[in-house]
Amino acid sequence: MGAVASLSLLQTHGLTRRYGGLTAVDNVDFALPEGQVHALIGPNGAGKSTFVGMVSGRIEASEGRVEFEGRDVTGLPTHKRIRAGMAYTFQITSIYARLSLFDNVALAMGNRNRDAATEALARVGLDDRADQIAGDLSYGHQRLLEIAMGVAQAPRLLILDEPTQGLAESEIEGFNAIINALRGQTTILLIEHNMNVVMALADAITVLDQGAVLATGAPEAIRADAAVQAAYLGSG
Amino acid sequence: MSAAQKSLALHLGLIGGLFALAFILPTYHHGNFARIMVLATYAIGYNVLFGYTGLLSLGHAMFFAAGMYGMGLAMQYGGVPALPALFLGIIAATILAAVVAVLALRTIGVAFMIVTLMFAQTGFLTILYFGEWTRGDEGFVLQQKVRQIAGLDLSDPMTRYLAAWVLFSVALLATARMMHVAFGGVLVAIRENEERTRMLGYNVFAHKFAAVVISGAIAGAAGAAYGLLFGYVGATFASVQYSIFPLLWVLLGGAGTTIGPFIGALFMFYLIDYSSGLTSAYMLIAGVALVLLTLFARAGIAGEIKRRWAPWLP
Numbered sequence: 040m041g042a043v044a045s046l047s048l049l050q051t052h053g054l055t056r057r058y059g060g061l062t063a064v065d066n067v068d069f070a071l072p073e074g075q076v077h078a079l080i081g082p083n084g085a086g087k088s089t090f091v092g093m094v095s096g097r098i099e100a101s102e103g104r105v106e107f108e109g110r111d112v113t114g115l116p117t118h119k120r121i122r123a124g125m126a127y128t129f130q131i132t133s134i135y136a137r138l139s140l141f142d143n144v145a146l147a148m149g150n151r152n153r154d155a156a157t158e159a160l161a162r163v164g165l166d167d168r169a170d171q172i173a174g175d176l177s178y179g180h181q182r183l184l185e186i187a188m189g190v191a192q193a194p195r196l197l198i199l200d201e202p203t204q205g206l207a208e209s210e211i212e213g214f215n216a217i218i219n220a221l222r223g224q225t226t227i228l229l230i231e232h233n234m235n236v237v238m239a240l241a242d243a244i245t246v247l248d249q250g251a252v253l254a255t256g257a258p259e260a261i262r263a264d265a266a267v268q269a270a271y272l273g274s275g
Numbered sequence: 276m277s278a279a280q281k282s283l284a285l286h287l288g289l290i291g292g293l294f295a296l297a298f299i300l301p302t303y304h305h306g307n308f309a310r311i312m313v314l315a316t317y318a319i320g321y322n323v324l325f326g327y328t329g330l331l332s333l334g335h336a337m338f339f340a341a342g343m344y345g346m347g348l349a350m351q352y353g354g355v356p357a358l359p360a361l362f363l364g365i366i367a368a369t370i371l372a373a374v375v376a377v378l379a380l381r382t383i384g385v386a387f388m389i390v391t392l393m394f395a396q397t398g399f400l401t402i403l404y405f406g407e408w409t410r411g412d413e414g415f416v417l418q419q420k421v422r423q424i425a426g427l428d429l430s431d432p433m434t435r436y437l438a439a440w441v442l443f444s445v446a447l448l449a450t451a452r453m454m455h456v457a458f459g460g461v462l463v464a465i466r467e468n469e470e471r472t473r474m475l476g477y478n479v480f481a482h483k484f485a486a487v488v489i490s491g492a493i494a495g496a497a498g499a500a501y502g503l504l505f506g507y508v509g510a511t512f513a514s515v516q517y518s519i520f521p522l523l524w525v526l527l528g529g530a531g532t533t534i535g536p537f538i539g540a541l542f543m544f545y546l547i548d549y550s551s552g553l554t555s556a557y558m559l560i561a562g563v564a565l566v567l568l569t570l571f572a573r574a575g576i577a578g579e580i581k582r583r584w585a586p587w588l589p
Contacts, residue, residue, distance in 0.1 A: 095474070097474070116478075117473050117474065118473055118476050118477055118478045118479070119476075121473075121474060121475060121476030122476045127474050129470075129471070129474070133468060133470060133471045133474075134468070134471065135464060135467045135468050135471065136467070136468075137467055138463070138464075138467060142460070145460070146460060146461070146464050146472070146475055147475050149457070149475075149476070150457070151457070151460075188475070192475065192476070
């Protein structure tokens with residue numbers, strides 16, 4: 040596995056999370072090559088958020104290992120993994136609602152450089168609102184702010200947990216453009232329900248079902264996969 | 276003027292005004308203000324933890340008392356001169372804060388309040404238990420002849436006022452500076468959204484720990500100074516009401532503002548002082564005022580000014 044390992048930014052080996060008798064994530068081996076936009080899909084309760092939670096350190100793994108940049112980070116607390124180059128945006132918008140957009144981005148960057156903050160906000164088209172209070176933004180704009188915060192961290196790996204949830208069609212187009220602009224600079228792991236977004240953005244797809252990897256491959260192959268169709272039709 | 280310049284002007288203006296008052300105030304208020312400045316310093320320390328970091332402690336009297344007893348016992352039984360004793364008091368409070376932080380920060384929210392309350396009660400009972408040295412509720416008096424720093428008699432009203440003024444000024448400027456640099460921003464971030472802050476790569480525990488220690492050290496400095504300036508050390512200062520006072524001052528003055536602790540301490544001191552001149556049921560008047568403020572100025576006095584008129588207020 041040596042040659043493959045050296046190309047992977049992120050790897051998991053036998054990653055497992057149990058809650059009592061329930062196995063939310065079951066022995067997942069996963070490899071994410073540097074520079075890829077990788078979508079993680081699957082029905083509700085498939086273990087997608089738990090999986091990325093273990094990758095980022097929010098959730099402790101019951102078994103298995105996480106390797107980031109070839110280094111075992113399984114035992115590292117969250118903040119050290121983030122410092123090592125991961126960024127994570129929450130499924131349920133998590134911003135500093137009572138602080139300004141500038142403050143939000145400044146905290147993400149770790150400094151209060153006005154120009155850099157404006158640039159980060161410009162990526163999502165919010166640069167003219169830097170001094171507004173984040174909680175006053177519309178829902179869609181709050182989601183964009185959270186993405187801007189993730190990008191402002193200049194991560195090696197950007198984990199987006201259902202970023203388009205609740206966005207309008209026009210806003211989704213904007214989101215796609217943001218991700219395309221990041222393509223090649225940042226490796227992206229995207230949890231997404233909207234298959235149009237997945238097909239438009241992903242270089243590769245992994246399907247989780249009942250905590251286990253059902254299939255992984257190029258978008259066309261996944262679309263044609265019978266087992267995937269079965270899982271999504273609810274017979275699995 | 277930028278927001279930073281305005282806030283500097285505000286702080287220096289307040290400090291300058293208090294300095295001028297030293298030479299203007301009539302005797303009675305002169306004494307009150309010396310006391311208020313020391314108590315406001317206590318509130319500034321409390322505000323670091325409650326106002327900025329969002330951790331509600333119900334046990335800060337233990338830090339105030341650790342400073343007071345650290346200073347007082349060293350002077351009374353160790354024969355330590357006033358200035359080194361003052362620092363011993365601060366060190367005692369700092370160490371206590373570090374120990375309490377390690378244990379209490381394992382909890383959050385209501386549990387944190389209860390754990391800090393319990394630690395403070397333990398501290399209070401410990402002081403009573405060792406009554407042979409601490410003199411318990413009765414307390415002990417520090418003789419005028421030992422309350423001297425560099426030949427200055429701290430029992431002299433003007434010296435005492437200026438000593439309290441120095442203490443308050445240092446605490447105010449230090450916390451204002453702290454909130455201006457990145458560290459203070461992270462404390463606010465923890466208050467606003469702890470999980471997000473952790474997921475931005477900040478060590479939340481380390482920041483909270485530092486906040487408890489800084490808060491405890493300032494409270495301890497206030498306690499040591501209080502004992503030294505007013506010449507009395509007693510267990511009352513470790514009791515639960517001295518844990519509640521800074522909470523009230525900060526809530527009234529404006530949690531999470533630099534000048535709120537002073538405004539709150541000043542307001543409450545004179546509210547009680549004035550109403551006790553009118554009736555023996557003065558706590559009733561104080562209570563009504565508190566209820567009115569929480570109904571109509573929920574962010575406290577400085578907090579309300581900040582919200583309505585001066586968003587730059589630090």
